Amino acid sequence: MARKLSSPPAPGPFRPDFWRSPLRGPWLTSFLGTLLVPTITVIALTGFISHWAYHPELPGNATIDPAFDIPVLFQFPQSWPSWDYAVTQGTHVTLGLITLPLVLAKLWSVIPKLFKLPTIRNLAGLLERLSLLLLVGSVLVEFVTGILWMEDYYPLHLDFYAVHYYGAWVFGTAFVLHACVKLPTVRRAYRSRGVLKPLREGLQETKPEPPGSSELAPVNPAAPTISRRGLLAMVGGASLTIFAVQAGQSVGGPFRRLALMAPRGRVFGTGPNDFPVTHTAASAQVTRAMAGPDWRLTVAGARTISLSRQQLLAMAQSTETLTLSCTEGWSTTQRWTGVRLTDLASLVGARPGSILRAVSIETDWSTSLSHGQYGDERALLALRVNGADLSLDHGYPARVIVPGGIGSHNTKWVGELRFESA
Amino acid sequence: MRRPWLLSHFRRRYGANPPHLAGHLVVLAIALFAIDRIANGGGLAELIALYIGFAIVHDLIFLPAYSGLDRAARAALARLPARRAASVPAINHIRAPAVISGLLLIIYSPFISGLADSSYFQVSGHHIEGYVRDWLLISAALFLGSALTYVVRVRRAAAKRGS
Numbered sequence: 254m255a256r257k258l259s260s261p262p263a264p265g266p267f268r269p270d271f272w273r274s275p276l277r278g279p280w281l282t283s284f285l286g287t288l289l290v291p292t293i294t295v296i297a298l299t300g301f302i303s304h305w306a307y308h309p310e311l312p313g314n315a316t317i318d319p320a321f322d323i324p325v326l327f328q329f330p331q332s333w334p335s336w337d338y339a340v341t342q343g344t345h346v347t348l349g350l351i352t353l354p355l356v357l358a359k360l361w362s363v364i365p366k367l368f369k370l371p372t373i374r375n376l377a378g379l380l381e382r383l384s385l386l387l388l389v390g391s392v393l394v395e396f397v398t399g400i401l402w403m404e405d406y407y408p409l410h411l412d413f414y415a416v417h418y419y420g421a422w423v424f425g426t427a428f429v430l431h432a433c434v435k436l437p438t439v440r441r442a443y444r445s446r447g448v449l450k451p452l453r454e455g456l457q458e459t460k461p462e463p464p465g466s467s468e469l470a471p472v473n474p475a476a477p478t479i480s481r482r483g484l485l486a487m488v489g490g491a492s493l494t495i496f497a498v499q500a501g502q503s504v505g506g507p508f509r510r511l512a513l514m515a516p517r518g519r520v521f522g523t524g525p526n527d528f529p530v531t532h533t534a535a536s537a538q539v540t541r542a543m544a545g546p547d548w549r550l551t552v553a554g555a556r557t558i559s560l561s562r563q564q565l566l567a568m569a570q571s572t573e574t575l576t577l578s579c580t581e582g583w584s585t586t587q588r589w590t591g592v593r594l595t596d597l598a599s600l601v602g603a604r605p606g607s608i609l610r611a612v613s614i615e616t617d618w619s620t621s622l623s624h625g626q627y628g629d630e631r632a633l634l635a636l637r638v639n640g641a642d643l644s645l646d647h648g649y650p651a652r653v654i655v656p657g658g659i660g661s662h663n664t665k666w667v668g669e670l671r672f673e674s675a
Numbered sequence: 676m677r678r679p680w681l682l683s684h685f686r687r688r689y690g691a692n693p694p695h696l697a698g699h700l701v702v703l704a705i706a707l708f709a710i711d712r713i714a715n716g717g718g719l720a721e722l723i724a725l726y727i728g729f730a731i732v733h734d735l736i737f738l739p740a741y742s743g744l745d746r747a748a749r750a751a752l753a754r755l756p757a758r759r760a761a762s763v764p765a766i767n768h769i770r771a772p773a774v775i776s777g778l779l780l781i782i783y784s785p786f787i788s789g790l791a792d793s794s795y796f797q798v799s800g801h802h803i804e805g806y807v808r809d810w811l812l813i814s815a816a817l818f819l820g821s822a823l824t825y826v827v828r829v830r831r832a833a834a835k836r837g838s
Contacts, residue, residue, distance in 0.1 A: 321712055354778060360733065367734055377690030380699040387706050390726035393733060397725075400782055405798045406791035409725070411718045416725070419709035426705050430698045456764065478749065479767050487767075491775045495782065498813065513809045514783045516791075521801060529799060536797040646800055 263370055270473035272365040276481050278462030278470040279442035280451055284485075285359040286439065290432065292352045297425055299345035302327060303580060304418060306338055306659040311608055311621035311675075316414040331625045335656035336586065339578035342659075343503030346403055346582025350499055353396055354491035358484065360389070366468055381434065384427055391424035403581050404516050438467070452482045502583040517583035525639035526647055528585045531660065534645040537615040539666050541645060544614070548650050550634075554601030554672040562650045565636060568592045573631040579660045589654045591635035594627040594670075603672030611653045612669040620662050622655060624675075631656045634667065741777070745770065762832035768825040772817035779810055 265271055305325045309315035315322070329337045360367075367389070373379045398417050401407050409416070446462070454460075459481060461474035479487075501512030505528075512518030517529045534540070550560045571593050578584035594609065603609075609627040612619040626632060632655040636643065643649040648665030655662060682693075689696060714722050749766055785791035786806040796802055 317712075350782060353782065354774075357778075361738065364734065364738055375688070375690030377695055377699075380696070380703070384699055384702050386730070387702065387726075389733075390730050393729035394725050397729060401785065404783070404785045404791050405795050406785040407794075409721065411713060411721055411725075415713045415715070416722070419712050423702075423706050423709045426702045430702050433698060434695070478764055479770070483767055487771050487774055490771060491778050494775045494813075494817070495778065498779065513813065514779060514786065514806065516786065516795065517799075519801065519805075532798055533800040535800075 266368045267370050269365065269369075269468075270471075272368075273471050273473055273475040275459065275461035275471060275474040275477045276479070276484055277362055277365065279438055279467040280446040280462060281481055281484075282359065282362045282469055283435075283439040283442040284448075284451075284481075285355060285362055286432070286435065288355055289352070289359060292348060292355065293428060296345060296349050296352065297421060299341045299348075300421055302329075302341045303338070303345060303659070306341075308621065308623055308626075308658075308662070311623060312610070313619055314621050317418050329657050331629050331657065333657055335574075335631070336576040336578070336584065337657045338659055339503060339576050339584035342578055342580060342582050343500070343584060346399070347496065347500050347503060349396065349399055350403075351492040351495050353400075353495070354488045356392060356396065358488045363469065365471075369468065384430060387423055388427040388431055391420050391427060394420050395424050405581065442467075452485070454480055454482070456480045456483070503578075505583070505585045515583070516581065517579075525641035526644035528587055528647075529583065530646045531579050531581075532665070534666070537613075537618070537666070539613075539615050539645070544645060544650050544666060548614070548668075550651060550667060551669045552597050552601050552672075553669065554598065554603035554607070556601055558601060562636065565592055565634070565651065569596060570636075571631075571633060573633060573654075573656070575631065575633075575654055575656050577654070577660045577663060584660075588639050589633055589635040590637040590640075591633040591651065591654070593630070594632040594634055594653070594655070595630065597634060597670060598627070598672055601672060604674055606675060607672040608675045610669075610671040610673055611664040611667055612671065613664050614666045614668040618664065620653075620664050622653070622662060626655045626658065626662070627653075629656055634670070741774075744773075748773075762836070763825065763828045765825060768821045772814065772821045775817055776810075776814035779813065783810065 459477040462470040464472045498514040501508035502515040502517040572590045576586040609622040635654045651667045652665040792803045
């Protein structure tokens with residue numbers, strides 16, 4: 254009713270008759286929103302699983318200050334296969350990417366509302382606009398930062414972990430609130446049009462929803478050029494294509510080559526060390542000299558010992574097939590050979606229940622492993638991979654490799670293993 | 676009988692139910708907390724620019740750009756001589772591959788443009804190679820597949836009319 258007072262008509266996109274697509278309306282938006290509920294839920298859950306996979310409760314591991322974080326609610330049981338994180342993080346990244354077309358279609362379907370000049374009648378209306386701004390802003394921030402991080406290209410100054418993690422809190426709560434507020438609208442749309450019925454309509458049967466039914470339905474609809482199911486098929490086709498050119502990097506092996514556009518979709522050789530690297534020796538400023546014959550491993554527990562690579566190779570060796578999976582969503586499974594971390598723990602008389610702090614010769618790099626992680630029979634200080642010495646890029650002279658969990662816990666170029674009381 | 680009066684009074688003044696207010700206050704509180712945490716080490720300007728900037732880029736540049744392209748494509752098709760009496764609309768056979776190819780271009784732009792090359796080399800030890808070629812090949816395959824489907828659909832429609 255505010256319109257009566259305003260004499261000049263609103264310009265261009267602010268005019269309600271500017272948006273003419275006959276597909277827009279409460280049913281289409283409700284359907285796209287309904288599809289987003291399960292996908293966003295899985296993306297959020299796998300995101301939190303990844304956050305907790307860092308074992309932020311152990312010293313030096315947290316990516317977010319624990320004083321301003323919720324407690325850890327889930328961690329991978331050690332009995333799970335070594336590709337547990339490969340599955341959850343592969344899902345987080347791949348599902349995130351294939352949800353992007355759906356998110357963009359959803360935004361397309363509601364664009365007239367985003368342009369609607371605010372006619373705020375009361376506080377409720379103002380709060381709703383504000384939360385919608387947060388919802389749209391945060392969904393775009395989450396997708397853009399996630400995609401950039403996945404591609405090892407992050408030109409922003411803000412800390413990725415803080416932006417992506419707290420952004421997820423904003424997006425998550427705004428998303429739940431939006432779903433609650435819109436539930437009656439969705440119900441009404443499904444009741445009047447049927448949940449799936451519009452999907453049976455071809456182009457000939459595609460009719461605009463009545464303009465009075467919602468602000469989304471066009472007041473001046475154009476003739477349809479595509480059916481609603483045609484639009485959804487296009488969204489699905491986009492998702493499928495993204496899946497096809499991306500997912501292979503999370504599986505590895507022969508599937509890696511299929512990931513034509515994925516950052517880790519390339520295969521660079523068939524040698525024992527030709528699997529993907531995260532963080533090269535050059536970028537870590539680790540030189541051949543540092544990893545040469547003078548290198549010694551310090552192992553500290555009740556007593557402290559120093560071991561050369563020869564001495565480590567003379568100890569009992571185990572071989573395990575274990576998966577390395579990166580937060581960026583790619584994974585690789587290799588056959589690692591080395592000394593069991595439990596053997597090293599008993600060698601220095603580590604107290605039961607200690608944590609293991611693995612310190613790299615790389616400046617400023619160390620991670621803490623829980624007793625569950627290093628106490629696993631399959632957890633190794635790897636010296637060799639696929640029957641050959643580790644390459645410098647893969648952590649020569651020795652690297653940690655523990656089954657399951659996040660790849661960054663497998664410290665390369667290990668200089669010190671300290672078994673400390675937790 | 677005090678309660679219903681209070682409630683209806685609240686509704687009139689606020690515009691919705693009390694849970695509506697509670698929910699929105701929770702979201703706003705979390706947003707303020709998040710802003711404080713993210714901008715902890717400085718960078719509030721960048722954060723605000725991100726949230727508002729992405730929304731503006733999407734609403735005022737990205738969406739109008741693809742809508743404009745769509746309109747231009749439809750206008751170009753309309754100018755073509757209508758030989759086959761538009762039994763199957765050609766536009767969707769251009770839209771679909773264009774949308775998918777465009778999305779791939781956006782998602783993988785740091786790789787297709789080569790912007791990510793130096794950081795990727797630091798991390799992986801390899802330079803970015805072949806992503807432009809692969810994107811072009813995938814796009815060509817999408818357009819070709821779409822064109823073939825179009826031909827099949829037009830023939831089928833013609834056969835239907837003929838019989």
